[in-house]
Amino acid sequence: xxxxxxxxxxxxxxxxxxxxxxxxxxxxxxxxxxxxxxxxxxxxxxxxxxxxxxxxxxxxxxxxxxxxxxxxxxxxxxxxxxxxxxxxxxxxxxxxxxxxxxxxxxxxxxxx
Amino acid sequence: xxxxxxxxxxxxxxxxxxxxxxxxxxxxxxxxxxxxxxxxxxxxxxxxxxxxxxxxxxxxxxxxxxxxxxxxxxxxxxxxxxxxxxxxxxxxxxxxxxxxxxxxxxxxxxxxxx
Numbered sequence: 001x002x003x004x005x006x007x008x009x010x011x012x013x014x015x016x017x018x019x020x021x022x023x024x025x026x027x028x029x030x031x032x033x034x035x036x037x038x039x040x041x042x043x044x045x046x047x048x049x050x051x052x053x054x055x056x057x058x059x060x061x062x063x064x065x066x067x068x069x070x071x072x073x074x075x076x077x078x079x080x081x082x083x084x085x086x087x088x089x090x091x092x093x094x095x096x097x098x099x100x101x102x103x104x105x106x107x108x109x110x111x112x
Numbered sequence: 113x114x115x116x117x118x119x120x121x122x123x124x125x126x127x128x129x130x131x132x133x134x135x136x137x138x139x140x141x142x143x144x145x146x147x148x149x150x151x152x153x154x155x156x157x158x159x160x161x162x163x164x165x166x167x168x169x170x171x172x173x174x175x176x177x178x179x180x181x182x183x184x185x186x187x188x189x190x191x192x193x194x195x196x197x198x199x200x201x202x203x204x205x206x207x208x209x210x211x212x213x214x215x216x217x218x219x220x221x222x223x224x225x226x
Binding site: 034038041044045046087091093099104105 | 116143145152153154155156157160162167168170202204208213214215216217218219220
């Protein structure tokens, strides 16, 4: 079955460092991948989308890459701040459908 | 302005009861969704409506019945609640003709079945 996996359940990093989160997909080739941020007690909030023909996408301190050879997307937060602490979800739709699937998320904690 | 709103925010009820969760979006989107997020934070799609038509119906017990009276509203009714139904339920909406396919999520309804 088509799957999205985020390898790290939790990631702790020091303030000011770059956080790198990983999203892998299996058994298909998604046309795009999305990244969302979810804070405790709140719904996910869309951050970025990257398409399969784009190598990299940036938005302020955020950078997303898409490697179709490795079947992987990396999500980077540069100059991380404690306010970046949250759970980050990777998601997309399965082939030819409107059905969204998400990874289990990575809980990022930025230490002051 | 609230984009996607859900009521209630919290719902505590006993096994066997019937309950409903309501969702409204004011974004003009044509597609709405219900998701279930379990205790391990895994977000799983349950239903989706496009222009009031059911387009996604995952393997959800038929105790769960969605209803979309119009494009801006999607409600979820749950009959004969069970302990395993305890979770956070999120409503979301999107414009499937858009370029980013981004979904806008509501604040969630935490359902606790005792």
